[in-house]
Amino acid sequence: MSLFADSPLLLPNAELRFHPNWLEAATAERWLAELLAQTPWQQPQVTIHGRNHPVPRLLAWYGDAEASYRYSGLLHRPLPWTPLLAEIRRRVEGECGQPLNGVLLNYYRDGQDSMGWHSDDEAELGPNPLVASLSLGGSRRFDLRRTGQTRIEHSLELGHGSLLVMAGATQHHWQHQVAKTRKACAPRLNLTFRLIWSPA
Template sequence: MELFDTKINLDLPNADIIYHPSFLSLERANHFFRTLGETIPWQQDQITVFGKTHPQPRLTALYADNDKTYSYSGITMNPHSFTPELQQIKKEVEQLTQNTFTTCLLNFYRDGRDSNGWHSDDEKELGTNPIIASVSLGAERFFQLRNKADKGIKSKILLQHGSLLIMKGATQHFWQHQIPKTSKKIGGRINLTFRVIK
């Protein structure tokens, strides 16, 4: 974590969300974006939504320090072993959050047409009140939140290159989040979501 890093607490009911816009320096964020983009064995799975199957609108990969699979939306992923770059980022995320993570789900949004629809990270493997630490690399994208009980209550934050967003506590019980499509001409974004698989 950089010495000049600041911390922003999102003021939302029944949520515990913290944003660090400058978690990684520009130089290190550039290095990790380039290296991970070139070396991760990205895959594109088929996803079934409302009875229709289509290619997932982004590329993914799963890494872990164990052999536990991760399942969501009908997809089951088998983990690779952490690379040195992922180990380094994981170590720094753990130092900041005071948590030990077992697993990292990576998402590669190739351009503005790639997205991730409304969902909560509430799979049973993650436990009751999971902590999700999300590192963003590459093009800035809006991260949108909406309240499950009143979908009119919304919030959004622009996730910067080298930033870290932490969701913990009861957040997943009360809130959904998404990365929407954008018509803007933008480059790729890599998102590292560290989590604990129970």
């Protein structure tokens, strides 16, 4: 069944599809264990108001050789695809119906690891970016708000084996975050696949 026929989220000026059980449990468990063991995690520093701060999560960027990606002032040069990530990419591409040449892995070790409000609207992602977000491990809340606003308009629980696809004009009109939480939560691995049109 096509993901895009499965579960649309009806937000204005957005094209969102969510499949909470996209991946079978045994495969999700295998992928999570292998990726956590294989990935050379990094925790880069970002400069905010003249001070350096570590990014509040661990990350790694993989992709085709030409798929460099710049965001938050950091240039990420891709690691080569591993056999497992190439397998995952093929499955996600089949669901999305388009090629994807890079993936950002974010590892949220506990509730204090987070991702602040942002849109995936960097120039190298093209005019209407498609971002496919696969979640493995512990569930975390994913919030959406209109660009320029402060009120959360919609939230999703991104659980083990779920896939969220953001396409069309979504990144022009909406921002998203994974906020810190004091609730106990298991470590979470998030893979966000995208297509780099013009490398950074």
